[in-house]
Amino acid sequence: MKGLEARFGELLKELRNKKGLTQEELATDCGLDRTYISMLERGLRQPTLTTLFKIAEVLNVSPSSIVKQLE
Amino acid sequence: MKGLEARFGELLKELRNKKGLTQEELATDCGLDRTYISMLERGLRQPTLTTLFKIAEVLNVSPSSIVKQLE
DNA sequence: TTCACATTCAGACTATAGTCGTCAAACAAT
């Protein structure tokens, strides 16, 4: 079983691509750093709650739906 | 509108009490520190994803249901 | 090829998640 961070990273990349955003666009819209988004997608970092909420808002999905896909 | 950390803290306290656990019992079952649980409940800290999952498991609720109550 | 854009990687940095030891406040029970 893959780690939680890795699964979150894959999902994030998938959702971002579905919205047609680059990592940099997502980052600036979230008020986050470009390289940090890259690390999230590669499973090298995991978000805090508020970061999850910021990302979900920009991606137009509910934070809970993201979490649900990780369960 | 109250901050996300504060709302998470209140919810955590409510769920913990509903299960009849002390902060210390919850902490050891989660593999976390007692003082950290105290800080979470007081809204002084916010969890990362994996911490959210650990806590949810011990409380017998789904992580997404916790997040959903914060939206 | 070359140009432009997207992503990875690396290092140094700041902010905060999370630990640990301890003590005091609050609240029960006797």
Next chain:
DNA sequence: ATTGTTTGACGACTATAGTCTGAATGTGAA
């Protein structure tokens, strides 16, 4: 009043979330 239990609060600490700059690598189109 005292004993035990729970929680709050504190400072100091370690681990990691998150920033910043820049360079290397990839990708695709002209």
